[in-house]
Structure formats: C-alpha cells, structure tokens
Amino acid sequence: xxxxxxxxxxxxxxxxxxxxxxxxxxxxxxxxxxxxxxxxxxxxxxxxxxxxxxxxxxxxxxxxxxxxxxxxxxxxxxxxxxxxxxxxxxxxxxxxxxxxxxxxxxxxxxxxxxxxxxxxxxxxxxxxxxxxxxxxxxxxxxxxxxxxxxxxxxxxxxxxxxxxxxxxxxxxxxxxxxxxxxxxxxxxxxxxxxxxxxxxxxxxxxxxxxxxxxxxxxxxxxxxxxxxxxxxxxxxxxxxxxxxxxxxxxxxxxxxxxxxxxxxxxxxxxxxxxxxxxxxxxxxxxxxxxxxxxxxxxxxxxxxxxxxxxxxxxxxxxxxxxxxxxxxxxxxxxxxxxxxxxxxxxxxxxxxxxxxxxxxxxxxxxxxxxxxxxxxxxxxxxxxxxxxxxxxxxxxxxxxxxxxxxxxxxxxxxxxxxxxxxxxxxxxxxxxxxxxxxxxxxxx
Numbered sequence: 001x002x003x004x005x006x007x008x009x010x011x012x013x014x015x016x017x018x019x020x021x022x023x024x025x026x027x028x029x030x031x032x033x034x035x036x037x038x039x040x041x042x043x044x045x046x047x048x049x050x051x052x053x054x055x056x057x058x059x060x061x062x063x064x065x066x067x068x069x070x071x072x073x074x075x076x077x078x079x080x081x082x083x084x085x086x087x088x089x090x091x092x093x094x095x096x097x098x099x100x101x102x103x104x105x106x107x108x109x110x111x112x113x114x115x116x117x118x119x120x121x122x123x124x125x126x127x128x129x130x131x132x133x134x135x136x137x138x139x140x141x142x143x144x145x146x147x148x149x150x151x152x153x154x155x156x157x158x159x160x161x162x163x164x165x166x167x168x169x170x171x172x173x174x175x176x177x178x179x180x181x182x183x184x185x186x187x188x189x190x191x192x193x194x195x196x197x198x199x200x201x202x203x204x205x206x207x208x209x210x211x212x213x214x215x216x217x218x219x220x221x222x223x224x225x226x227x228x229x230x231x232x233x234x235x236x237x238x239x240x241x242x243x244x245x246x247x248x249x250x251x252x253x254x255x256x257x258x259x260x261x262x263x264x265x266x267x268x269x270x271x272x273x274x275x276x277x278x279x280x281x282x283x284x285x286x287x288x289x290x291x292x293x294x295x296x297x298x299x300x301x302x303x304x305x306x307x308x309x310x311x312x313x314x315x316x317x318x319x320x321x322x323x324x325x326x327x328x329x330x331x332x333x334x335x336x337x338x339x340x341x342x343x344x345x346x347x348x349x350x351x352x353x354x355x356x357x358x359x360x361x362x363x364x365x366x367x368x369x370x371x372x373x374x375x376x377x378x379x380x381x382x383x384x385x386x387x388x389x390x391x392x393x394x395x396x397x398x399x400x401x402x403x404x405x406x407x408x409x410x411x412x413x414x415x416x417x418x419x420x421x422x423x424x425x426x427x428x429x430x431x432x433x434x435x436x437x438x439x440x441x442x443x444x
Contacts, residue, residue: 024220026191027184029072036216037068037177038170048168055081059138059145061123061153061162064170067215070148071121073170078117083144084108086118090125098133105143116143123147124156131161138164172214179205181216182223193227199235207238211245262290263298266341270299271306275345282341292333296322299340310350310425317343348425356419363413370410403440 029035032049035042042049051057057077062070071087078085088101105116118134120126138145138161145165149156153167173181185192186200200208200223208226212219225244226236262285269277285295299318307314321340325333375392379385394404407414421427421434 022221023185023192023224024217027181027188027220029069029076032076035069035073035076036180037173037214041168041170042073048166052077052080057081057144059165061147061149061157061165061167062170063149063151063153063167065150065172065214067212067217067219068170068173069216070170071119073168074117074119074146074148077144077146078119081117081144082114084114084116086116088118088120090120090122090130095130095133098130102133102137102143105137109142115141118143118145120145120147122149124149124151124153128158131158135160135164173212173216173219174214175206175209178209178212178214178216178219181219182208185220185223193223196227196230196232198227198230198233201235201237204236204238204241208241208245211241262288263294266295267298267302267306270302270341270345271349273345273347273349275342278341278345279338282337286330286334286337292325292330292337293322296325296337296340299337299344302344305354306349306351307344307347308350308353308427309430310348310422310427312426314344314347350422350424350427352419352422352427360418363416363418370412373407373410375406376408399440401440403437405441405443407441 032042032052040046042052048057057080060077062073064070075085077083084105086101086105088097101118105118109115123131134143134145137143147157147165153162157165182200182205186198187194189195204226208219208222211222222241222245223236226240229240229244230236262281266278266281266285269281282295286292296318299321300315303314303318317340321336324336327333328336374388375390377384377389379390384390392406394406396402396404398404409416421431
C-alpha cells in the first residue's frame with residue numbers, strides 16, 4: 001500500500017513529480033485510507049472523516065507539528081469536494097497577495113462554478129489585517145479556507161476568523177505509523193525505493209523512529225539518506241541510520257507551542273520538587289536551541305512564585321544564575337543554570353507570596369479606592385504639613401521593639417489578611433515574627 005503518493009488535484013489530474021523529487025514528496029498519501037497516525041480525528045466513522053468524504057469539510061485550521069500531513073490533508077479535502085486547490089504561503093505573502101488569490105478564486109468560480117480551497121501554510125504568521133481579508137469571502141462561500149499552523153490557534157488566530165473555522169488538532173505520528181511508512185517506502189516500486197530491493201534491519205527501525213520524532217517527512221528523509229549509502233539489495237543497519245542522520249534535530253520552535261511546553265515542563269517539575277525531571281527538561285530545552293535566558297527567567301519566576309519565602313535564598317540563587325549565564329555565555333553558562341535548577345527543585349515550596357499579591361490586587365480592583373490615611377501621607381512642603389499630612393505618624397525605630405502602635409491599612413480594610421505564611425521552611429519563622437508585630441501594633 002502506498003502511504004505517501006501524489007494527491008490527485010481538483011482538476012482530476014495527478015501532479016507529476018520529477019524523478020529527483022524527495023522521497024517524502026513521492027510518497028505523499030493519495031487517499032484518506034493511506035493517511036496515517038491521526039485516527040482520533042480521521043479514523044473510520046469519525047465526524048470529520050465523514051464530512052471530508054461527503055465533500056463538506058468546510059473551512060478548517062489544521063494545528064500540529066511539522067511532518068504530520070497538514071498539506072496532504074488539505075489536498076485530500078479539495079479532491080473530495082471537487083475544489084480548485086490553491087496553495088499559499090503566509091511567510092511570503094501580504095495583503096496584496098491575499099486579495100490576488102481571492103480574486104483568482106472568484107474568477108474561477110465564475111468560469112466553471114467550482115469554489116477554491118485556499119490552503120494557507122503557516123497562517124499564524126499573518127497579522128490581524130491579513131487574516132481579516134479572508135473573512136467576507138469565507139462567509140459568502142467564495143472559497144474554503146484551510147490554514148496550517150504549528151502554533152496554538154487560540155493565541156495566533158484572531159477571534160473572528162477562529163469562529164468561522166473548525167480547529168483540527170493533529171498529533172506527531174506514533175511509532176507504529178512511522179514504521180508502516182518506512183516499510184511502505186521500501187516496498188513501493190513506483191514511487192518509493194522498491195526497485196532497489198533494500199531491506200532494513202530490525203534494530204534499525206527503532207533507531208530511525210527515534211530520530212524521526214513523530215515527523216513523517218523526517219523519517220522518509222532519514223531513510224532516503226540511509227539508502228544513498230547502500231548498494232541495491234543491501235540491508236540498512238542502525239549504524240547506517242545513525243551515520244546518515246548524524247544527529248537528531250531536536251524539536252524546538254522559538255516563541256511557539258513546543259518552546260513554551262518545554263519551559264512549562266521545567267517549571268512544573270521544579271514546582272513538584274522533582275530534581276531529576278527538572279534537570280532533564282532544562283537539558284532538553286538547551287539542547288534544542290532554546291534561548292538559555294528564557295530558561296533562566298523561568299527559574300527566577302519559580303523562585304518567587306513557587307518557593308517564595310519558604311526559602312528566601314532561592315530568589316538570590318536564581319538571579320545569580322541569570323547573571324552568571326549572561327557573564328559566561330554557553331556552554332559554561334549551563335552550570336549555574338543547572339545549579340539553580342537543583343537548588344530550586346530541592347527547596348521547600350510555598351505559593352503564599354503569589355496568593356498574597358493576587359488577593360491584594362483583587363481588593364484594589366474590586367473595592368473602594370480608599371484615600372491614604374493622613375498619618376501615612378507624604379509631607380514634603382509646608383502646605384502639606386498645614387493640611388495635616390503626617391500628623392500622628394510614629395517613626396517605628398523610635399519605639400523600643402521597632403514596631404509602632406499604628407494602623408497602616410485604610411479603616412475599611414483593617415483586619416484583612418492577604419499573606420498567610422505556610423508551615424514550610426523559613427515561613428514558619430516568618431509566621432511567628434508577623435504574630436509578634438501584630439501584637440505590638442495593637443499594643444497588646
């Protein structure tokens with residue numbers, strides 16, 4: 001069975017690829033039955049598959065990592081709906097090109113009555129104005145819009161366009177699908193490598209699958225590179241795969257979902273005091289090419305948000321790691337980052353600080369904007385002093401205990417508790433200190 005072959009275009013012909021076309025292009029799926037790895041949304045009996053087969057898929061946003069078949073699926077949708085297929089790159093186009101493509105679609109519809117499926121690759125790169133240019137034409141049915149994005153549409157696509165398109169999440173290909181893909185490419189004599197009678201060692205398959213990382217295009221590229229080192233009839237070994245691929249290009253998308261997913265995994269591992277996992281996610285992000293400053297900033301955030309005053313040294317350690325990274329650069333800068341990661345993961349945890357500022361902010365937003373009590377007001381001028389600013393203020397250092405018998409909250413908020421120290425680490429001592437200060441302020 002051919003898993004990646006030429007997709008019949010909407011005019012009824014089959015695009016002819018040159019013999020030198022990459023293996024991944026030659027083996028592109030031609031039917032939904034050949035489309036692998038997306039059974040949760042496109043399996044037999046699924047609503048989207050039925051809609052596509054009936055030619056009624058409508059406008060879609062295909063969201064998923066590279067190499068999972070977004071372009072292929074768009075072509076299949078156009079074929080089933082008998083639509084003209086017009087590929088379009090958001091990287092290379094602006095509003096003028098959008099209008100030109102729409103005008104072309106309208107002209108074609110007038111000529112033969114068939115609508116156009118406009119496939120916009122990397123649609124998240126369009127700004128709001130460019131995205132809005134599609135809206136009236138999608139609403140009138142002049143064209144069917146299928147956008148492909150590697151970024152979360154909720155963040156990258158404006159609400160008006162998002163409401164008119166169904167979001168289809170596509171996942172990285174499971175290992176079993178990658179294995180089927182590789183075996184099919186080796187067997188297919190028409191578009192694959194079948195004429196060369198190549199075999200692949202069973203030990204090479206898991207290695208190739210690992211290197212592919214769920215990316216069908218990468219898997220076929222690795223296979224093609226491995227085959228280039230073989231004679232006809234040879235067996236591809238794990239060593240050949242490793243040599244051909246050299247080093248796995250770790251997935252990372254600057255400012256995209258995976259970038260933030262890696263940082264999220266680091267943060268949550270730190271929060272859960274999992275030292276080993278935190279080190280792994282830090283290494284994963286750095287090896288994938290993430291900006292190490294982003295990781296350092298996340299460590300600073302963890303120190304304030306999740307360790308807080310349970311260990312006041314945590315923030316100093318995290319900030320010192322950031323400064324050390326900026327001073328040293330890479331690769332040496334990894335060491336202070338790792339040191340801070342271990343410290344933060346092992347530190348006692350408390351979120352009392354973030355709860356305190358959140359509660360105080362809510363009181364400010366939702367409550368009356370109370371005037372500053374007179375005794376706390378600034379009195380830099382004679383007029384201010386004549387108005388009583390500062391009257392009744394007691395300088396805390398003039399008292400024996402260093403705490404004046406004086407309220408500092410507005411009258412209507414007195415007694416409100418924003419910060420409640422926890423039982424872990426330094427906060428237990430802080431709780432006792434706060435209780436003593438409260439007693440002194442009340443004069444009890």
